[in-house]
Structures are given as structure tokens and as C-alpha cells.
Amino acid sequence: MLLACLTWFATSFSAYASGAKLPEPEVKIDVLYRPFLCHRKTKLGDMLLVHYEGFLESNGTMFHSSRILGDKHPVWFTLGIREVIKGWDRGLQNMCVGEKRKLTIPPTLGYGKEGKGKIPPESTLIFDIELMEIRNGPRSHESFQEMDLNDDWKLSKEEVKEYLRKEFERHGYPANSTHHEVMVEDIFKKEDEDNDGFISAREFTYKHDEL
Numbered sequence: 628m629l630l631a632c633l634t635w636f637a638t639s640f641s642a643y644a645s646g647a648k649l650p651e652p653e654v655k656i657d658v659l660y661r662p663f664l665c666h667r668k669t670k671l672g673d674m675l676l677v678h679y680e681g682f683l684e685s686n687g688t689m690f691h692s693s694r695i696l697g698d699k700h701p702v703w704f705t706l707g708i709r710e711v712i713k714g715w716d717r718g719l720q721n722m723c724v725g726e727k728r729k730l731t732i733p734p735t736l737g738y739g740k741e742g743k744g745k746i747p748p749e750s751t752l753i754f755d756i757e758l759m760e761i762r763n764g765p766r767s768h769e770s771f772q773e774m775d776l777n778d779d780w781k782l783s784k785e786e787v788k789e790y791l792r793k794e795f796e797r798h799g800y801p802a803n804s805t806h807h808e809v810m811v812e813d814i815f816k817k818e819d820e821d822n823d824g825f826i827s828a829r830e831f832t833y834k835h836d837e838l
């Protein structure tokens with residue numbers, strides 16, 4: 628115990644001294660099955676359809692199974708926008724359809740100090756996850772590339788305005804450039820986090836905090 632404390636202190640101190648963030652626990656990823664054919668791998672911003680079982684590491688209790696409980700359907704979510712716990716956002720990248728993974732997720736990347744429902748506070752979680760399908764998310768790189776007309780990996784106000792114009796036209800609305808200007812300003816207020824006048828690929832794809 629003392630040794631553990633000393634190690635912890637030494638690690639914290641060196642992190643503090645070097646100005647770096649405290650080292651954060653990681654998700655442990657075990658690939659249980661990887662299909663031979665893999666046309667596409669998951670990336671941040673994709674929509675994923677998964678079946679999963681969740682267990683408490685402490686006593687092996689299964690707290691959820693998408694196959695057995697609820698409507699027994701697999702679930703959709705968007706990767707990398709904190710729609711799910713951090714452990715999933717981090718642990719389900721570069722995954723092929725048909726692939727099965729076991730994730731061991733420390734509490735800080737799961738439900739933390741509070742816990743949730745059947746999950747007690749400070750629980751390490753184990754998930755068996757099978758990826759059923761991948762789709763382009765609304766904040767996928769494909770959508771970004773479509774909007775980025777000059778391929779410089781950032782969206783200018785003009786590009787966003789042009790995108791809005793096309794979208795409105797596609798849905799049969801009359802063009803109203805004053806309205807679009809207002810919308811563009813509003814979008815940039817929310818999305819251009821570093822205020823450099825452009826929406827970068829990163830600002831576009833990562834909706835919330837960093838993973």
C-alpha cells in the first residue's frame with residue numbers, strides 16, 4: 628500500500644513538474660475475433676451498430692445485454708461525440724464490421740464516482756462488443772470533405788454558406804442570403820472553438836471534450 632502511494636506520488640509529481648496532465652488510465656482492448664475481410668474501419672464521427680454485454684469486473688455480474696434484455700436489438704450510436712461512455716469512444720476505433728472486442732474500462736472512463744443504475748460507484752467495467760454495421764455519421768469526414776470545397780481541411784464561412792444554400796435548395800426552400808448569414812454566424816459561434824474564423828476538421832468531428 629505504501630509503495631503504491633509512493634509510486635503514485637512520484638508519478639503525479641513528475642507529471643506536475645513537467646507541466647503535463649496526470650496520466651489517465653487506459654481502456655484495455657482485447658480483440659476476440661477479427662474478420663478476414665475488412666472493407667472499412669470505424670473512425671470518430673461514424674455511426675456504429677453494436678450488440679454488447681456489460682459486466683462488472685468486481686464480481687462478474689452482467690448488468691446489460693443487448694441480445695437478451697430490452698428490445699433485443701443492437702444499438703446505434705455515434706463514435707467520438709460522448710454519446711456513450713469515454714471507454715467506448717476510445718475502445719471502438721479502427722474496428723471492422725463483424726469484429727468482436729473485449730473492453731476493460733476503468734471507472735474514470737465509465738460511470739465514475741457516481742455509478743449508474745445497476746453499476747455501483749467506482750466500477751471497472753467489462754464489455755463484450757460485436758460491431759454489426761458502420762454508417763457515415765452527420766459529422767463524418769465524408770460530410771466534412773463535401774463541405775470543404777478547396778480541400779484545405781478547414782471550413783470557411785463562405786463554404787458553410789454555400790453548403791447551407793445547397794441544402795436549402797435541395798429541400799425546395801427559396802434562397803435567403805440574409806438568413807444564411809445569420810445561420811453561419813450562429814454556427815461559427817458554436818463550432819469555431821478557437822475563434823480563428825474557420826471550422827477545422829477537428830472542431831467539426833469532435834463535438835465535445837477531447838477523448
Ligand SMILES: [Ca+2]
Pocket residue numbers: 775776777778779780781782783786
Ligand atoms: Ca476549406
Ligand SMILES: [Ca+2]
Pocket residue numbers: 818819820821822823824825826827830
Ligand atoms: Ca477554428
